Amino acid sequence: MAFQQSNLAWYTDREMDIRPELDLNSETPLYRQLGGYLQRLIESGDLLPGDRLPPTRELAGQLGLNRTTVSAAYELLEAGGLIKGSVGRGSFVCGVPEREAGGLNWSRTLTSSQTTSTGSVRPGVIDFSASRPSEKLFPVDEFRACCDEVLHSDRLRSLLQLGSPGGYEPLRNYLLQRSGVACPTDDILITNGCQQAVDLLRRALVRPGTKVAIEDPVYPGLRNLFVEAGAELIGIPVTHEGMDLYSLRQALEAGAKVVVLTPSFQNPTGALMLPAARKMIVGMARGAGAVVIENDIYSELSYFGGDAPRLKSLDPSVILLGSFSKIAFPGMRCGWIIAPKPVIARVTELKQLADLHTDQLSQAFLLRFAESGRLETHQAKMIAAGKERLRAVEQASGKYLTDCRFTVPNGGMNLWINLPEGLDSGALRGLAQQAGVDYLPGRYFSVSRPLDSGLRLSFAGLEPAEIRRGIEILGAVIQEAKGTREDLSRPTLAMV
Amino acid sequence: MAFQQSNLAWYTDREMDIRPELDLNSETPLYRQLGGYLQRLIESGDLLPGDRLPPTRELAGQLGLNRTTVSAAYELLEAGGLIKGSVGRGSFVCGVPEREAGGLNWSRTLTSSQTTSTGSVRPGVIDFSASRPSEKLFPVDEFRACCDEVLHSDRLRSLLQLGSPGGYEPLRNYLLQRSGVACPTDDILITNGCQQAVDLLRRALVRPGTKVAIEDPVYPGLRNLFVEAGAELIGIPVTHEGMDLYSLRQALEAGAKVVVLTPSFQNPTGALMLPAARKMIVGMARGAGAVVIENDIYSELSYFGGDAPRLKSLDPSVILLGSFSKIAFPGMRCGWIIAPKPVIARVTELKQLADLHTDQLSQAFLLRFAESGRLETHQAKMIAAGKERLRAVEQASGKYLTDCRFTVPNGGMNLWINLPEGLDSGALRGLAQQAGVDYLPGRYFSVSRPLDSGLRLSFAGLEPAEIRRGIEILGAVIQEAKGTREDLSRPTLAMV
Numbered sequence: 001m002a003f004q005q006s007n008l009a010w011y012t013d014r015e016m017d018i019r020p021e022l023d024l025n026s027e028t029p030l031y032r033q034l035g036g037y038l039q040r041l042i043e044s045g046d047l048l049p050g051d052r053l054p055p056t057r058e059l060a061g062q063l064g065l066n067r068t069t070v071s072a073a074y075e076l077l078e079a080g081g082l083i084k085g086s087v088g089r090g091s092f093v094c095g096v097p098e099r100e101a102g103g104l105n106w107s108r109t110l111t112s113s114q115t116t117s118t119g120s121v122r123p124g125v126i127d128f129s130a131s132r133p134s135e136k137l138f139p140v141d142e143f144r145a146c147c148d149e150v151l152h153s154d155r156l157r158s159l160l161q162l163g164s165p166g167g168y169e170p171l172r173n174y175l176l177q178r179s180g181v182a183c184p185t186d187d188i189l190i191t192n193g194c195q196q197a198v199d200l201l202r203r204a205l206v207r208p209g210t211k212v213a214i215e216d217p218v219y220p221g222l223r224n225l226f227v228e229a230g231a232e233l234i235g236i237p238v239t240h241e242g243m244d245l246y247s248l249r250q251a252l253e254a255g256a257k258v259v260v261l262t263p264s265f266q267n268p269t270g271a272l273m274l275p276a277a278r279k280m281i282v283g284m285a286r287g288a289g290a291v292v293i294e295n296d297i298y299s300e301l302s303y304f305g306g307d308a309p310r311l312k313s314l315d316p317s318v319i320l321l322g323s324f325s326k327i328a329f330p331g332m333r334c335g336w337i338i339a340p341k342p343v344i345a346r347v348t349e350l351k352q353l354a355d356l357h358t359d360q361l362s363q364a365f366l367l368r369f370a371e372s373g374r375l376e377t378h379q380a381k382m383i384a385a386g387k388e389r390l391r392a393v394e395q396a397s398g399k400y401l402t403d404c405r406f407t408v409p410n411g412g413m414n415l416w417i418n419l420p421e422g423l424d425s426g427a428l429r430g431l432a433q434q435a436g437v438d439y440l441p442g443r444y445f446s447v448s449r450p451l452d453s454g455l456r457l458s459f460a461g462l463e464p465a466e467i468r469r470g471i472e473i474l475g476a477v478i479q480e481a482k483g484t485r486e487d488l489s490r491p492t493l494a495m496v
Numbered sequence: 497m498a499f500q501q502s503n504l505a506w507y508t509d510r511e512m513d514i515r516p517e518l519d520l521n522s523e524t525p526l527y528r529q530l531g532g533y534l535q536r537l538i539e540s541g542d543l544l545p546g547d548r549l550p551p552t553r554e555l556a557g558q559l560g561l562n563r564t565t566v567s568a569a570y571e572l573l574e575a576g577g578l579i580k581g582s583v584g585r586g587s588f589v590c591g592v593p594e595r596e597a598g599g600l601n602w603s604r605t606l607t608s609s610q611t612t613s614t615g616s617v618r619p620g621v622i623d624f625s626a627s628r629p630s631e632k633l634f635p636v637d638e639f640r641a642c643c644d645e646v647l648h649s650d651r652l653r654s655l656l657q658l659g660s661p662g663g664y665e666p667l668r669n670y671l672l673q674r675s676g677v678a679c680p681t682d683d684i685l686i687t688n689g690c691q692q693a694v695d696l697l698r699r700a701l702v703r704p705g706t707k708v709a710i711e712d713p714v715y716p717g718l719r720n721l722f723v724e725a726g727a728e729l730i731g732i733p734v735t736h737e738g739m740d741l742y743s744l745r746q747a748l749e750a751g752a753k754v755v756v757l758t759p760s761f762q763n764p765t766g767a768l769m770l771p772a773a774r775k776m777i778v779g780m781a782r783g784a785g786a787v788v789i790e791n792d793i794y795s796e797l798s799y800f801g802g803d804a805p806r807l808k809s810l811d812p813s814v815i816l817l818g819s820f821s822k823i824a825f826p827g828m829r830c831g832w833i834i835a836p837k838p839v840i841a842r843v844t845e846l847k848q849l850a851d852l853h854t855d856q857l858s859q860a861f862l863l864r865f866a867e868s869g870r871l872e873t874h875q876a877k878m879i880a881a882g883k884e885r886l887r888a889v890e891q892a893s894g895k896y897l898t899d900c901r902f903t904v905p906n907g908g909m910n911l912w913i914n915l916p917e918g919l920d921s922g923a924l925r926g927l928a929q930q931a932g933v934d935y936l937p938g939r940y941f942s943v944s945r946p947l948d949s950g951l952r953l954s955f956a957g958l959e960p961a962e963i964r965r966g967i968e969i970l971g972a973v974i975q976e977a978k979g980t981r982e983d984l985s986r987p988t989l990a991m992v
Contacts, residue, residue: 104782104785104813105785106838107838109753110842111700111702136653140653140656143656144648152640157632158631160631160634160826161634162826195852199849203724206607221852224849225849228849317600329656331656331855334855342606346606346607352717354688359827361828362858
């Protein structure tokens with residue numbers, strides 16, 4: 001999806017295909033992508049010692065790349081000892097240095113990747129690409145105080161010893177109680193953040209071919225996990241009110257056995273489902289015998305109150321995922337699953353297989369942070385800060401993104417924007433970066449819809465002034481792009 | 497393997513099989529195992545509302561259990577509202593409470609378990625069952641000092657923010673250098689202990705049906721991971737000098753593509769491979785194009801020096817796993833993989849999918865602990881302590897285990913003992929526990945050999961006096977069992 005495949009192959013003297021998949025939106029420069037591709041051909045034995053590589057000018061022409069890009073890729077390979085240039089004769093494959101590949105064909109040995117990279121941000125750019133809190137808001141003094149209390153407690157020795165796969169018992173009890181929706185028939189597992197919660201659940205629930213209904217667009221880390229597991233994904237379109245119920249019903253009729261959704265302030269759209277829709281969803285899923293996984297990591301970031309009931313409170317069979325990553329510290333990998341006991345028994349077994357248990361010191365630090373009341377104080381600050389940022393988003397968007405379609409959410413960290421017709425958010429990203437602003441294009445979040453005109457703005461990590469300035473820049477980039485719409489409605493890589 | 501299956505079924509009025517798998521060696525009491533089994537039958541719909549359960553006396557007779565065990569299981573189910581007793585008529589299934597199973601058939605929905613439980617130890621028992629350091633030896637003051645340094649550093653904010661999937665950069669660089677065997681073509685990934693390292697590697701290397709050669713006996717957490725992945729396991733017998741080379745050659749000829757081993761102080765045998773055997777192994781694997789995974793978590797616990805070269809130093813294509821869990825703090829889940837770059841690129845991708853990254857605070861704490869020289873000081877103490885414990889093992893075993901076969905290792909935490917012929921270590925365990933000592937029976941570590949006469953003694957977590965006393969008790973239990981060999985050569989659960 002995120003890849004553009006060249007339509008033309010280059011044949012070496014041995015008539016070898018050179019068809020690199022180059023990702024225009026990646027932060028990895030094109031020359032490194034091309035170099036990596038050629039390196040894999042050499043390591044896999046598809047290119048053999050003595051093979052002549054095409055001259056840079058010719059390969060550049062065939063692939064629609066700048067010649068310097070190809071030259072840089074060749075230099076990379078030469079520096080690694082994989083090819084050798086000879087004046088007037090071209091570049092030749094030397095083969096894989098013995099100590100490098102160790103006699104093993106790694107590209108054939110390793111399982112292949114199903115994921116797409118989202119790239120990383122350049123310094124100096126106003127970065128709307130990460131759905132996470134600003135580290136400037138971290139209450140480090142309060143956190144340090146909690147750590148001190150734990151480190152000077154009698155429990156330190158046992159915290160440093162091997163623990164229980166289910167998690168640190170005092171934290172488990174605290175979270176079960178805090179959730180407010182756990183039934184007596186429920187149990188809890190502490191995971192390394194919600195990402196691991198989803199990983200363990202897909203191991204527990206998905207066999208190859210299992211049909212899984214997920215939001216479209218969706219957080220890619222969630223989509224990729226199910227793709228890796230061999231699930232058959234059914235993308236359910238998301239409006240500003242969440243999953244489209246009609247599409248969900250169709251998916252359930254088509255045999256979806258797992259439904260994964262974020263009813264409150266969904267990532268990437270910020271959508272909030274209404275109470276009536278929530279009731280419909282659990283009812284439909286129950287009727288179809290499908291498992292519902294409720295990803296509940298944003299609901300505590302409700303900026304104007306009036307959040308809807310959690311699905312878990314409507315149906316005890318719902319599997320609830322939680323974490324403090326969005327309201328406290330994302331670097332501390334600590335999340336949890338609250339679910340009926342048979343589910344927790346199975347995922348706890350899988351957790352033990354995966355990594356024995358979650359780091360105990362961090363669990364104890366977070367418990368202290370929450371129990372001492374410091375989490376609540378901090379959460380109030382985060383809500384105030386989020387509200388201020390949301391107001392900046394609303395004002396600036398209303399002023400500068402007049403041609404775009406969007407709905408400002410009531411909580412969470414993300415906003416979805418649809419560009420004016422004909423504009424491609426992936427192609428626009430390069431211009432935006434040059435102008436000093438970054439975001440993630442819609443296609444990163446796509447399940448089965450193209451979403452090329454959409455993009456996600458994550459505002460929580462930025463200062464209000466940065467948000468205003470960033471959206472102003474983005475508005476200008478969009479205006480400019482509308483003038484040259486022809487060029488930006490398709491990828492800038494020349495296709496032959 | 498660890499389960500004893502009753503040969504007789506009980507038929508309810510609906511002619512339903514009641515064939516519980518009861519684990520005699522589990523710490524979970526039999527009544528809870530039986531109760532859990534019946535609960536699953538009810539939740540899965542195999543037992544339906546209105547079904548009459550067999551009278552306790554009859555079921556006890558059929559399953560060879562004490563009647564009070566069956567009664568306790570029924571009470572458990574009644575307390576959970578799953579069955580209802582009626583004086584003079586027996587116990588009837590009430591069905592699953594609506595709020596309990598939430599309309600979902602969990603036992604059909606969840607993927608099934610491939611693992612065996614090792615149970616946990618009872619208080620007051622001398623516990624030889626855990627391969628981990630004694631928490632009494634943890635240098636908590638030194639560790640606290642490291643934490644303070646990190647918590648008061650400028651880095652705290654960024655440590656609490658989302659990090660890089662590969663791990664905390666300063667720790668990665670430190671460990672690459674410290675390893676002494678990393679090539680320029682290698683890279684490193686920080687994992688949540690070695691358990692996760694193996695989990696990620698099997699995702700990267702194993703497809704269903706991939707043949708994987710592993711030691712037999714082996715650490716069950718390693719075996720279970722590959723079983724879950726659908727690998728075809730080939731157990732390579734381990735002698736006190738490690739993997740049997742002839743069997744390994746056969747496995748490679750039979751198509752093994754991955755070889756996993758612990759050349760230094762293997763768990764559970766304590767075996768140490770000689771340098772010549774190490775060279776043979778990497779040579780054979782290379783010739784067969786097989787990947788070698790070297791689990792190197794015990795080599796730094798060499799009590800008498802003179803450790804053999806790591807496989808990684810003999811062949812750069814070897815994948816090296818490391819961790820400080822055995823020399824420092826097992827509760828801090830921090831391990832690593834050093835391997836050729838293509839491998840690290842793939843496992844880093846899988847790591848990001850699995851849980852984004854390892855907890856950063858812990859990584860920073862451990863780095864500080866190592867860099868400051870405190871790890872080295874502590875390691876010296878651990879080696880001195882290990883030596884003292886090993887001496888206690890050697891003396892006591894020579895005195896009290898005269899009928900057993902064993903080799904005392906030169907390092908690590910574990911010792912493998914073969915009981916006198918005819919004795920079953922699983923059946924003996926109950927007697928040992930009653931007498932005040934616990935261990936893990938050989939069958940927990942089995943891949944394809946029965947190993948019923950073997951057992952593992954993990955000595956590192958105990959005081960020398962406890963070791964002497966524990967082995968004395970064990971010796972007495974063995975002597976006693978030899979007198980009643982008939983009864984102990986098979987499980988004590990009466991088989992009908």
